[in-house]
Amino acid sequence: MNNQRMQKFIVKYSINYPSGKKWVTQKEVYAITQFGAKDVIYWLHKNKDVSIISVEPIYQYSALAVYGGNHTVGER
Secondary structure, three states: OOEEEEEEEEEEEEEEOOOOOEEEEEEEEEEOOHHHHHHHHHHHOOOOEEEEEEEEEEEEEEEEEEEOOOOOOOOO
16 A cells, blocks of 8 residues: 555544443544544444444644554554
8 A cells, every 4th residue: 555644534423332322422533544533433442332423534634654554553
């Protein structure tokens, strides 16, 4: 994969609790693609039941270029 800059995404997601309650929130994350942004949220809340509602790019980029791969969270 070519070297690319990481992009900022706003990810809206919900955490589903066993009691039936849902907690909906959003977070800004840096990733190369939308799939990578989802991976970051799943990794942050790996012990919880998480549902991704939306992933929206902000079109702001990080300064440094990275070589993407499947070995690091957010670089998919």
